[in-house]
C-alpha cells in the first residue's frame with residue numbers, strides 16, 4: 001500500500017477491489033522456423049516455437065469507491081492485460097484480484113455471434129449481462145437506436161462492418177450500470193459522431209459507477225477525468241498517485 005492509498009483509507013474511503021502481486025503470462029506459438037544451421041527435428045522445432053511473454057510482473061494496488069483511475073504506459077507495457085485480468089477474462093499466473101463486485105470491461109464482455117442477427121445478439125448480450133428477459137425487452141429499443149443500426153438489425157452480424165459490430169457491442173455493454181467499470185480506450189470505436197456519443201455515455205456511466213479505471217494514450221483526457229494515475233512500464237507498476245505528478249514523470253521519460 002502506498003501513501004496515496006493510505007490517505008484514501010484514512011479519509012474513510014471504502015475499497016472496491018484489490019490487485020495483489022498480479023502476474024500474467026502469455027504462451028504463444030511462433031512459426032517455429034529453425035534458425036540457419038540448427039537441427040530440423042519436429043520436437044526441437046516445437047520447443048523453439050513456444051514463446052512466453054511475462055506481461056504483468058507482480059502489480060499491486062487498491063481501488064476505492066468514487067475513484068476514477070487512469071492507466072498510462074507505452075505500447076505493449078501491459079495496460080490492456082491488466083484490465084482483462086481484473087475483469088477475470090485472463091487467468092493470473094500468480095497473485096490475485098479481489099473485488100466486491102464483478103468488474104466489467106466495457107465492450108468485450110458481450111460475446112456476440114456472427115451467424116445470428118443483430119436482433120438476436122442484442123437479446124443474447126442482454127441476458128449475458130444478467131438482465132431478465134423483461135429487462136432486455138425494456139432496453140432493446142434504446143440499444144438498437146444508440147448503435148444506429150435500426151435498418152440492419154435483422155441481418156446476420158457477419159454482414160456488419162467492423163465499426164458496425166463494435167457499435168452494437170458497445171451499445172449492449174453500456175446499457176448496464178456497473179459498480180466497477182473498466183474502460184479501455186482502444187475499445188472506443190466508430191466514426192466521429194459515434195465516438196462523441198460513446199464518450200458521453202462513458203461519462204454518464206462513470207457518474208453512476210463506484211470505481212472507474214480508464215486506459216488512455218491521451219494524457220489530457222486522463223488529467224481531465226481521473227483522481228489518480230497508475231503508470232505501467234514493462235509489466236511493472238512504475239508509479240501510482242497524483243495524476244499531474246505521474247503524467248509529468250511519464251512525459252519526461254517519453255521525451256528523454
Ligand SMILES: Nc1ncnc2c1ncn2[C@@H]1O[C@H](COP(=O)(O)OP(=O)(O)OP(=O)(O)O)[C@@H](O)[C@H]1O
Pocket residue numbers: 026027028053055073074075076077078079080081082186
Ligand atoms: N493474446 C496475447 N498473446 C500473446 N502475447 C500477448 C497477448 N496480448 C498481449 N500480449 C503481449 O503482452 C504484452 C502486453 O500487452 P498489452 O496489450 O497488455 O499492452 P498495452 O500496454 O495495452 O499496449 P497498447 O498501448 O499498445 O495497447 C505485450 O508484449 C504483448 O505483445
